[in-house]
Amino acid sequence: MGTFISRYGARPAHLALLLVSFAVAAYAASFLLGDPALLTVLVWFVGAAVVHDLVLFPLYAAADGFLTATVARLPRPRVPVINHIRIPALGAGLTLLMFLPGIIRQGGVTHMAATGLDQQPYLGRWLWLVVVLFAVSAVVYGVRLLLARRSTGDLPAGAGAT
Amino acid sequence: MTRPEVRPRPRERTAPPMPRFRSPLRGPWLTSVFGAVLLAALPLVVITGLLDYVAYGAGQSIPGDVGWLHLPAFDWPTRPSWLFRLTQGLHVGLGLIVVPVVLAKLWSVIPKLFEWPPARTPAKLLERASLLLLVGSILFEIVTGLLNIQYDYVFGFSFYTGHYLGAWVFIAAFVAHVALKLPTMLRSLRTRSLRAELRTPLAETRPEEPDGEIGLVPTDPAPPTMSRRGALALVGGGVVFVVALTAGQTIGGPLRPLALLLPRSRTPGGEPANDYPVNRTAAAATIDPAATGAAWRLDMTGGPAAQRLDRAMLLAGSESLPLHTATLPIACVEGWSTVQTWTGVRLRDLAALAGVPNPGSAFVDSLDPGPFGRVTLTGGQVVDPDALLALQVNGADLSPDHGFPARVIVPALPGVHCTKWVRSINFRAA
Structure with missing residues (x-):
């Protein structure tokens, strides 16, 4: 047992569990053997993880880094502004990501065949949603700023804790 | 792990430049909170999805051959009538609202992806391969x-096949992941009090305790720009936001337009009685208007002699074939549903008229040449008192897009099996 753990790095149950898991996954994949779609499925499967980890994450992390650096260079208001930009931006990004086909009008033929409707409205609706998200965030920020001014009185900017 | 010394120097020399992760919020506690939410939600998404496969019925589930990879088969019940609406609404609805939590969970563990060296032991290497399956499959399913x-x-393969087999890869990887990480999750959840976190403002937000082997807590944390409760509220708010933007397609009624970025926020318009979402238009099904007009007949076989009825005979409300009205939901595999009031003749009365008073199943064929243009109903689905060959909806004739001259409506039957533009029914004795 000691030798196994030192060579493998975990208990035998760990190995057994993962092997069973791989076997079930391979069994599921085996139903695609001989299917011309096999390669496409694999590309989408691996692609989903790769695009998230090496495109989407670096992209939003870089955008956030840029935002944080820009805000840090500005004079510090009584109420930090960063999350009032971050949160509506995340809402915009999440909805763009989830509802992309309608927004960019992809799949119009199948959409029409299934529903009898075109994809015309989604882009406009999404843009309005983004406007509303930022507007609500700005209003909340304004209210917080007013409240902070009232409660801190003449205290210097940035003294109020959030 | 018996190697006597793992000195940092040689590692530093061989490590490629890796991104630095400095968020003071990352740590095993936060990851475990997201993990616990997913542990509660994802099994429900999986089970409702697998139930959907059963609901399609023996021999009609897609993909057809999946070996052992299915729940035990059983005849899908007709009661409660909202059963499929519930299971499929949950499957799609929960699947959508976990998206912000999945993204947050992936954000919280991303430093592990860039860990160096990638794997120190064969065990770690296998675990990383298993994580590729886990992350790949959940993103693939989403x-x-x-x-x-x-x-x-756009993906160019059969959705049913890809999504169903992908689900089993996910199940395999998810079970292994939970088995390996559950103790860590429970231990990490105990390191902080949720109640105390919810009372901690930004100014008092500190990184989690150094987590050693786990490796999520940054060694040189940046100053926080968001409290931990703020991060939880952000993800929770994301969930509420997605609920608000999607639940309308399942709940319907006045909430339907709220699903404003989804196709099922909209109805075709036109005459109010038929103004509910269409699935597959008459044009898409290449229905020839001449075939649904005065020349249309319903053919029934299976009994001693074939029967042929025209639409006026079906609508006559005779003693042997009374008209019946039922308010029933119709729910799609895509998660949306709608409740309408259908009028038509009972399938069991048609069976009796066809000379099969005790039907074991019925094969319904239609004018739609497509893959869902025909269906086999179980005996239970034929004899349910609300199982209809519907001719009207909300007091008006069905519109062409809703299946004129006649369509199947059976309680709790997947919408795609409520065959439209019905042409013939073959009743088979039990």
């Missing part, structure tokens, strides 16, 4: 599901 409910088939 992406294919999202594309399917928006009718975007």
Whole structure:
């Protein structure tokens, strides 16, 4: 047992569990053997993880880094502004990501065949949603700023804790 | 792990430049909170999805041959009538609202992806391979599901096949992941009090305790720009936001337009009685208007002699074939549903008229040459008192897009099996 753990790095149950898991996954994949779609499925499967980890994450992390650096260079208001930009931006990004086909009008033929409707409205609706998200965030920020001014009185900017 | 010394120097020399992760919020506690939410939600998504496979019925589930990879088969019940609406609404609805939590969970563990060296032991190497399956499969399921409910088939393979087999890869990887990480999750959840976190403002937000082997807590944390409760509220708010933007397609009624970015926020318009969402238009099904007009007949076989009825005979409300009205939901595999009031003749009365008073099943064929143009109903689905060959909806004739001259409506039957433009029914004795 000691030798196994030192060579493998975990208990035998760990190995057994993962092997069973791989076997079930391979069994599921085996139903695609001989299917011309096999390669496409694999590309989408691996692609989903790769695009998230090496495109989407670096992209939003870089955008956030840029935002944080820009805000840090500005004079510090009584109420930090960063999350009032971050949160509506995340809402915009999440909805763009989830509802992309309608927004960019992809799949119009199948959409029409299934529903009898075109994809015309989604882009406009999404843009309005983004406007509303930022507007609500700005209003909340304004209210917080007013409240902070009232409660801190003449205290210097940035003294109020959030 | 018996190697006597793992000195940092040689590692530093061989490590490629890796991104630095400095968020003071990352740590095993936060990851475990997201993990616990997913542990509660994802099994429900999986089970409702597998139930959907059963609901399609023996021999009609897609993909056809899946070996052992299915729940035990059983005849899908007709009661409660909202059963499929519930299971499929939960499957799609929960699948959508976990998206912000999945993204947050992936954000919280991303430093592990860039860990160096990638694996020190064979055990770690296998675990990383298993994580590729886990992350690949959940993102694959989310992406294919999202594309399917928006009718975007850009991926170019059968949605049913890909999504169903992908689900089993996910199940395999998820079970292994939970088995390996559950103790860590429970231990990490105990390191902080949720109640105390919810009372901690930004100014008092500190990184979690150094987590050693786990490696999520940054060694040189940046100053926080968001409290931990703020991060939880952000993800929770994301969930509420997605609920608000999607639940309308399942709940329907006045909430339907709220699902404003989804196709099922909209109805075709026109005459009010038929103004509910269409699935597959008459044009898409290449229905010839001449075939649904005065020349249309319903053919019934299976009994001693074939029967042929025209629409006036079906609508006559005779003693042997009374008209019946039922308010029933129709729910789609894509998660949306609608409740309408249907009028028609009972399938069991048609069976009796056809000379099969005790039907074991019925094969319904239609004018639609497509893959869902025909269905086999179980005996239970034929004899339910609300199982109809519907001719009217909300007091008006069905519109062409809703299946004129006649369509199947059976309680709790997947919508795609409520065959439209019915042409013939073959009743088979039990």
